[in-house]
Amino acid sequence: MASENPPSASERPAPEGSAPDLQGLELPPSLLDLSTYLLSRVGRTARVRLAERLAERGLRLWDMAVLASLADFGPQAQRDLVRRLSLDPSDLAKVADQLAAAGYVERARDRADRRRVSVSITTAGRALLAELDAQARAVQDEVLAPLDAGERQVLQSLLLRVHRGAGERRTGL
Amino acid sequence: MASENPPSASERPAPEGSAPDLQGLELPPSLLDLSTYLLSRVGRTARVRLAERLAERGLRLWDMAVLASLADFGPQAQRDLVRRLSLDPSDLAKVADQLAAAGYVERARDRADRRRVSVSITTAGRALLAELDAQARAVQDEVLAPLDAGERQVLQSLLLRVHRGAGERRTGL
DNA sequence: AATATTAGTGGGTCGACACCCACTATAGGT
DNA sequence: ACCTATAGTGGGTGTCGACCCACTAATATT
Numbered sequence: 001m002a003s004e005n006p007p008s009a010s011e012r013p014a015p016e017g018s019a020p021d022l023q024g025l026e027l028p029p030s031l032l033d034l035s036t037y038l039l040s041r042v043g044r045t046a047r048v049r050l051a052e053r054l055a056e057r058g059l060r061l062w063d064m065a066v067l068a069s070l071a072d073f074g075p076q077a078q079r080d081l082v083r084r085l086s087l088d089p090s091d092l093a094k095v096a097d098q099l100a101a102a103g104y105v106e107r108a109r110d111r112a113d114r115r116r117v118s119v120s121i122t123t124a125g126r127a128l129l130a131e132l133d134a135q136a137r138a139v140q141d142e143v144l145a146p147l148d149a150g151e152r153q154v155l156q157s158l159l160l161r162v163h164r165g166a167g168e169r170r171t172g173l
Numbered sequence: 174m175a176s177e178n179p180p181s182a183s184e185r186p187a188p189e190g191s192a193p194d195l196q197g198l199e200l201p202p203s204l205l206d207l208s209t210y211l212l213s214r215v216g217r218t219a220r221v222r223l224a225e226r227l228a229e230r231g232l233r234l235w236d237m238a239v240l241a242s243l244a245d246f247g248p249q250a251q252r253d254l255v256r257r258l259s260l261d262p263s264d265l266a267k268v269a270d271q272l273a274a275a276g277y278v279e280r281a282r283d284r285a286d287r288r289r290v291s292v293s294i295t296t297a298g299r300a301l302l303a304e305l306d307a308q309a310r311a312v313q314d315e316v317l318a319p320l321d322a323g324e325r326q327v328l329q330s331l332l333l334r335v336h337r338g339a340g341e342r343r344t345g346l
Numbered sequence: 347a348a349t350a351t352t353a354g355t356g357g358g359t360c361g362a363c364a365c366c367c368a369c370t371a372t373a374g375g376t
Numbered sequence: 377a378c379c380t381a382t383a384g385t386g387g388g389t390g391t392c393g394a395c396c397c398a399c400t401a402a403t404a405t406t
Contacts, residue, residue: 025256025257026257027242027257027258028238028241028242028244028245028246028257029245030241030244030245030302030306031237031238031241031242032333032336034306034309034310034313035219035313035316035317035325035328035329035332036219036220036222036223036309036310036312036313036316037219037223037309038329038332038333038336039215039216039219039220039316039332040216040217040219040220040223040234041216041336042212042216042332042335042336043212043213043214043215043216043217043219043220044213044216044217044220046208046209046210046212046213046216047212047213047216047217049209050209050210050213051392060392060393061213061393062393064204065200065201065204068201068203068204069200069201069204071201071203072201072202072203073201077353077354078353078354079352079353079354082353082354084199084200084201085200087393087394088393088394088395088396089353089354089355090354090355090356090357090395090396090397091393091394091395092354093354093355093356094355094356096354097355113352113353113402113403114353114401114402114403115352115353115354115401115402115403116352116353116354116402117353117354129203133203133207136207136209136210137207137209139209140207140208140209143209143212143335144208144335145338146334146335146337146338147331147334147335151331152208154327154331155208155328155331155335156208156211158320158324158327158328158331159208159211159212159215159328160205160211161319161320162215162316162317162319162320162328163205163211163214163215164319165318165319217393224362228361233361233362233363234362234363235362235363250383250384251383251384252382252383252384255383255384260363260364261363261364261365261366262383262384262385263365263366263367263384263385263386263387264363264364264365265384266384266385266386267385267386269384270385283383286372286373286382286383287371287372287373287383288371288372288373288382288383288384289372289382289383289384290383290384347406348405348406349404349405349406350403350404350405350406351402351403351404351405352401352402352403352404353400353401353402353403354399354400354401354402355398355399355400355401356397356398356399356400357396357397357398357399358395358396358397358398359394359395359396359397360393360394360395360396361392361393361394362391362392362393363390363391363392364389364390364391365388365389365390365391366387366388366389366390367386367387367388367389368385368386368387368388369384369385369386369387370383370384370385370386371382371383371384371385372381372382372383372384373380373381373382373383374379374380374381374382375378375379375380375381376377376378376379
């Protein structure tokens, strides 16, 4: 596909010599020109910063995702969470364990199908989720600082479309 | 490759009565509403897919970044690469080692300052980089499929601004 | 009943990244 | 010279996310 794109690696003869002041220390244009790269890099920034905040509470991203899913869709069996969030059943078990231990969710055997464990969010869980949401928005303000409200909106909707479209494939955070 | 889970009708409509019927198995809106989340998720998709392609050649993202930097800015001492790419000197040493062993870069002691090792890209390296670039663009087409050319451009420029802005902080690839 | 299938667990592996420290060699400053 | 700072290397560490397998319990199938 490719086709017309700026002659990627233009090799500058390098201002070599005794004045290696590394003009501005910028990243290679041929990388910055790749949305793939920018996306993964900016995405990582967002992820890492959010993770940092969650870590302060001893939580990880999955914890938040699970809480959000429970809050949005109500009590669900673990298998449903697994499918919805595309994470490994075994990993979910661990997350659920932790959340339950901390009192953010409750687990109960489904009486109709006793193999299933239905998970529901507690009041404490909802409160926590609200805080986490606030944290996430704070990170957002930090990361998207260079953009004004309108631009953020545009970004958000583009990302959403990418996400929904073929952009999605497998598991993921 | 845990669950590839085509959301298609392959999944049983879950005739079980009271089940929440997992409407379309969508992710929680409260997450999708967070740019932070979308960003990290979509970013991760991009990253993972690109990494997969690189892995086919036994390469990692850093290898590509280093090659790009050498192609764009010409031969540089490792310290310059380290600063430009913000990666650990020790890690760069390993990357450079690997690239040199494969013949994609050459290392030579800087005669002016013999502490320094100047790294330069070889012809083979350039060829490789061109291929990697093509791969990256292929991934891009895959991931950004839902967007038309104009939208991709908008996304690209928004991301670029975010990147340049406060969006950047510490290391990371 | 016998067998297969599904839900959940526990216990691990693996690779990628980030990071750190100790150590060599060279250079610079005074 | 002496001492300090810089460049690069080697050999680690810790974390995290993804993944896999073996195993139990309960249900479905026939």
